[in-house]
Amino acid sequence: MARQWIEGDETAKEFLTRVLTERPFVPLLPPLHRIPLRAGNVVEIVGPSPSSKTRILIQAAINCILPKEWKGVNYGGLERLVMFVDLDCRFDVLSLSRSLKKRIVRANGNGVGHKLNKVDDSPSGSKDAHAEYDKELFSVSMRRFLYIRCYDSFEFLATLKTLQLQLQKEKEAHGTGVYLLMIDSIGAFYWMDRASPSIPPGSTNRRSLSLQSVSDTVVQEIQKILVVHPMLVLTTKAASLQEKFTTRDVISHSNRNTGQLSVESILDSRTIRNSANVQLYREYMPSVWQSFVSHRVFVRPSDDTKYEKQPIYLAEWLLPSLNLSDKFTINDDGSYIVP
Amino acid sequence: MPLLSSLECDYPLINSDFRNFCASHAIISVEDFLLHDLYALLTSTEQHHNFKRLKEGITQVLTIINKKHQPWLDGQDLLDDALQNKHFLPTGCRSIDAFLHGGLREGYLTELVGTSSSGKTQICLQAASAVAKSWGKVVFLDSGNSFSPKRVAQIVNQTSDLSAYEVDEAFQQVMNNIVCLSVFDIFTLFEVIHQLKHNLRSQLDQHIRMLIIDSISSLITPILGGGGAHGHALMVSVGFLLKRLAHEHDISILVTNHMVAGERGTSKPALGESWRSIPHVRLLLSRDHIRNISCMSILRHPHMATGDRVEFELQ
Numbered sequence: 001m002a003r004q005w006i007e008g009d010e011t012a013k014e015f016l017t018r019v020l021t022e023r024p025f026v027p028l029l030p031p032l033h034r035i036p037l038r039a040g041n042v043v044e045i046v047g048p049s050p051s052s053k054t055r056i057l058i059q060a061a062i063n064c065i066l067p068k069e070w071k072g073v074n075y076g077g078l079e080r081l082v083m084f085v086d087l088d089c090r091f092d093v094l095s096l097s098r099s100l101k102k103r104i105v106r107a108n109g110n111g112v113g114h115k116l117n118k119v120d121d122s123p124s125g126s127k128d129a130h131a132e133y134d135k136e137l138f139s140v141s142m143r144r145f146l147y148i149r150c151y152d153s154f155e156f157l158a159t160l161k162t163l164q165l166q167l168q169k170e171k172e173a174h175g176t177g178v179y180l181l182m183i184d185s186i187g188a189f190y191w192m193d194r195a196s197p198s199i200p201p202g203s204t205n206r207r208s209l210s211l212q213s214v215s216d217t218v219v220q221e222i223q224k225i226l227v228v229h230p231m232l233v234l235t236t237k238a239a240s241l242q243e244k245f246t247t248r249d250v251i252s253h254s255n256r257n258t259g260q261l262s263v264e265s266i267l268d269s270r271t272i273r274n275s276a277n278v279q280l281y282r283e284y285m286p287s288v289w290q291s292f293v294s295h296r297v298f299v300r301p302s303d304d305t306k307y308e309k310q311p312i313y314l315a316e317w318l319l320p321s322l323n324l325s326d327k328f329t330i331n332d333d334g335s336y337i338v339p
Numbered sequence: 340m341p342l343l344s345s346l347e348c349d350y351p352l353i354n355s356d357f358r359n360f361c362a363s364h365a366i367i368s369v370e371d372f373l374l375h376d377l378y379a380l381l382t383s384t385e386q387h388h389n390f391k392r393l394k395e396g397i398t399q400v401l402t403i404i405n406k407k408h409q410p411w412l413d414g415q416d417l418l419d420d421a422l423q424n425k426h427f428l429p430t431g432c433r434s435i436d437a438f439l440h441g442g443l444r445e446g447y448l449t450e451l452v453g454t455s456s457s458g459k460t461q462i463c464l465q466a467a468s469a470v471a472k473s474w475g476k477v478v479f480l481d482s483g484n485s486f487s488p489k490r491v492a493q494i495v496n497q498t499s500d501l502s503a504y505e506v507d508e509a510f511q512q513v514m515n516n517i518v519c520l521s522v523f524d525i526f527t528l529f530e531v532i533h534q535l536k537h538n539l540r541s542q543l544d545q546h547i548r549m550l551i552i553d554s555i556s557s558l559i560t561p562i563l564g565g566g567g568a569h570g571h572a573l574m575v576s577v578g579f580l581l582k583r584l585a586h587e588h589d590i591s592i593l594v595t596n597h598m599v600a601g602e603r604g605t606s607k608p609a610l611g612e613s614w615r616s617i618p619h620v621r622l623l624l625s626r627d628h629i630r631n632i633s634c635m636s637i638l639r640h641p642h643m644a645t646g647d648r649v650e651f652e653l654q
Binding site: 049050065088090091093141142143144145146149152155161166185188189192196203205206213224240309 | 373374401404405407408409410411412413416417418420447567568569571572574575576579582612613616618619639641642644646
């Protein structure tokens with residue numbers, strides 16, 4: 001009995017293999033490529049609106065729903081399900097389908113086994129340009145993208161309360177589980193919840209759907225779900241830039257990273273770095289949510305106009321705090337680091 | 340929110356025994372249930388002699404909750420709905436339609452931002468005329484007496500190469516298809532939207548293609564400010580109500596937002612930070628009065644790049 005207790009259950013190698021298959025690192029595109037992310041992590045992409053936050057989610061979703069390999073062509077995906085909880089209620093499925101098609105077409109261009117008909121990959125975007133792509137692959141991948149929208153906190157909580165049931169159901173139907181849970185965006189109902197009283201009228205021991213109670217319950221429910229269904233949680237949060245940190249400061253702040261330092265910007269960045277808790281944006285979510293987040297990346301548009309038709313964004317990891325900022329651009333093809 | 344006691348007639352498991360048990364945990368409504376830790380609740384049933392019934396009751400409430408959210412869909416379902424039911428409606432200006440890849444999409448909440456006399460109302464009237472002429476019904480909510488049949492007549496006249504008689508007929512049809520309502524405060528706006536939703540659900544109205552609110556900012560700005568959260572809460576609620584209406588009934592919604600003075604002589608949209616993340620599409624209008632050329636640029640769009648712009652002439 002005692003012997004059994006001290007004997008190892010598995011070797012380190014077995015353990016590693018098991019973890020890497022059950023909880024693989026998710027291959028992610030910039031700006032999420034800097035840090036290896038896996039199931040159990042809660043990532044928050046925070047930034048002003050618009051700053052390509054939803055597009056980052058869409059690109060991550062595509063990496064998850066595409067298979068690793070299909071008919072001899074390498075797609076590098078995970079072949080798992082994605083759950084997209086749309087609190088902003090403005091998800092554009094055409095963006096997803098366009099990006100997915102482009103990714104499939106591109107993988108075939110690079111692939112070894114040319115099993116498909118020739119694809120006209122002209123950037124002109126003529127109507128027939130992408131007519132030839134693997135429709136079957138496209139369709140099974142789209143089916144792996146699960147979607148729900150919520151119009152208020154009541155619906156959001158009703159979704160979370162019954163999520164485990166749904167996760168189980170989908171796992172049985174697809175033969176594979178959900179690996180990415182996306183919430184876009186977590187602060188959508190902030191004002192509505194803030195306006196509702198924390199205690200319902202005429203009661204002393206009950207709580208109503210206030211900002212605090214909703215956040216408490218959301219965190220609690222997701223925590224419980226993650227124990228049973230390990231998933232990587234990707235959330236977005238719209239936030240406005242700090243007033244004292246508006247346009248001019250943002251410019252000088254970004255210059256710091258490109259080496260173009262003027263006297264003024266040195267002064268500025270020093271004052272920014274000197275103040276202990278530098279906040280680039282106005283935080284508004286309750287602390288219970290903030291401490292639930294394990295990784296946080298801050299994105300914002302830059303005024304770099306290197307490419308005329310393509311806005312460039314800046315990404316900075318705040319948690320863990322990496323002392324670098326990436327410039328990236330994002331379109332239907334994917335996202336790229338800009339040198 | 341429904342009280343548990345109101346559920347008994349449909350769900351006999353939620354009897355007074357079960358409700359007493361819930362009440363001892365301060366659960367009276369479905370909302371309380373949502374905020375409660377159901378695992379803790381399940382564990383605490385163990386102390387009761389009829390724990391089996393109580394557990395069944397909890398499962399019953401969960402199935403009720405499961406009907407309270409929107410349906411689960413997958414990417415293919417969404418795509419089918421988008422391709423079949425969400426069309427692009429014309430703005431009445433060819434270069435704008437080409438710029439926006441077809442026009443104003445059904446299911447979208449589109450916002451026009453611009454200073455006064457930048458052409459916001461003109462585009463609203465043009466879009467209303469174009470949609471009423473060849474697509475169907477338009478509801479025009481007017482907060483500043485900006486709707487003018489005379490201007491609609493002019494637009495119909497200019498955009499068609501018909502004979503005088505045919506123009507008259509086209510104008511009749513356009514006017515028949517446009518319902519114009521005056522709305523002067525946010526509470527009337529809520530009332531109108533709810534009535535619209537009710538009519539659409541019970542199919543009292545024929546399919547409405549487009550809803551225009553000119554301007555939504557003049558209805559919302561009076562309730563903002565003062566530091567309280569209620570003004571913002573009403574604003575965000577209107578946003579969600581409109582997005583829901585647009586999505587569920589395949590309506591293209593067009594709203595306008597005027598500009599106010601900002602810092603250092605600049606101007607900024609009257610509905611600012613908290614409104615920014617509500618519409619699907621935000622378009623900035625400006626006008627060069629000397630050259631008589633207007634310009635539309637993208638402030639936000641699901642797939643078009645911010646800053647993309649087009650120049651055009653307004654009649």
